[in-house]
Amino acid sequence: MKKTTFFLATLCSALLLSSCNNEKADATTATESTMETATTDAAAGSGSMAGMDHSKMRSETSTSESPMLMAMNDMMAKMDAMKMKGNTDHDFAHMMLEHHKGALAMADLELRDGKDATMRQMAEKIKADQQKEISELEPIAERLDSAPNNYKPMDPIDPFTSKMKASMDGMMQNLPSMVADPDMNFNMMMTVHHQSAVDMAKAELAHGKDTKLKEMAQMMIDAQQKEIAEFKAWHGKNADKM
Template sequence: MNKSAFFLAALCSGTLLLGSCNADKSADTTATETSSAKADTAAAAGDMAGMDHSKMADGAAGTSPLMASMNDMMAKMNAMKMKGNTDHDFAHMMLEHHKGAVAMADIELRDGKDATMRQMAEKIKADQQKEIGEMEPIAERLDSAPTNYKPQDPADPFTAQMKASMDGMMKNMPQLVADPDMNFNMMMTVHHQSAVDMAKAELAHGKDTKLKEMAKMMIDAQQKEIQQFKDWHTKNEGKMKTNAAAYVCPMNDGGQGDAPGKCPKCGMDLKKA
């Protein structure tokens, strides 16, 4: 199954969220693997997006509903088959990204208490749902668009820029704390930044006029909200208190959870604190 280079890279870097894959393979098996077997292994790696990500995400899901929501979004984005048209692939990617934002806003409206964060969650949900409704017919129209970039070539400018947006989201994933409003604030800041980066890739390499107009609006709106999130964060630093974790990572990398599962950072089994 053909997958774009940036989705394969995002899936690999996404092990920070989704856990490690078969880390217990023996060194002897690797050392004695034939050239044919190596080719089979590479082919299997191309099908990684078809794996059961819900099982891989158990550890992170036990840590935070927001992290579980992010995992679900990443699994769906990783599973997408790239057409090789910048507008088509951006639209379908952004649809899943927007749906992830709606899910995170719903969690804040369920668990959050802070009036400002709840108001932002309501606005984000309304804005993203509106854009989803506008983008879906565009994405469907673009299903017949011709190819204009190489999703399997990491040197392709659009591929590289989209990969960077995903890598940035993984790299900047925050350490969650006890306060749900602060968690929403930090997670949505990272989520918004990756959307801004994706929209900039569309502006630079897309061809569809309507989609590029939407990308520009996304950048303007979400950069403004990122600043609002940062301002609120500065005023509410007292909420940066961590939970007394019931389970912690044996590697002491800060990974933790309320129940047994995988470390959301390295994928190792959490140990009782």
């Protein structure tokens, strides 16, 4: 009887120890998994501003999809992948360079495929204006590569971060549905694109420090708000192209 009792006690102790060890192993595995996920998420978000809403980005394009939409998606993907330095002027300049390159791509598509004289004229003007601004932005962006940090790109409540994020989110969320007419597609896409540039430029005016860059931002606002009005006026007169 004593031997049986001793055996049962020993067996219970062994089972209890095994259970504890398994629980520790499961807890360790769970902790390691959580840390790996957090690390992966942090690495994935390190290039973009905090809380960017990518839900509307149409990243899966195909040969049958609108070339205009593909150009817009390519530009947004490049902007989203940019690593923010944390200096308002530096980050505005580099983001706007990619933004302008997107406008050039869409203007080239309009000049290749469009037929409407007004839209083609606007494409030519946009291309000329933004090529000029790119040539002015590039040396400024390079000069600012060593500029000190003055905002927090990963903090969603940082004033500059929130304004730049709103600009990108607005562009993504307001992407128009493409139609068969290339002139209408250019019109709709550039309206959304220009509004995003205006919003970015306003963020620079509010929080930037570089005098030359702020002057450029104001000129962008003036020129692109005027063109937005022209795009909307043309759109209203050409509803049949929808």
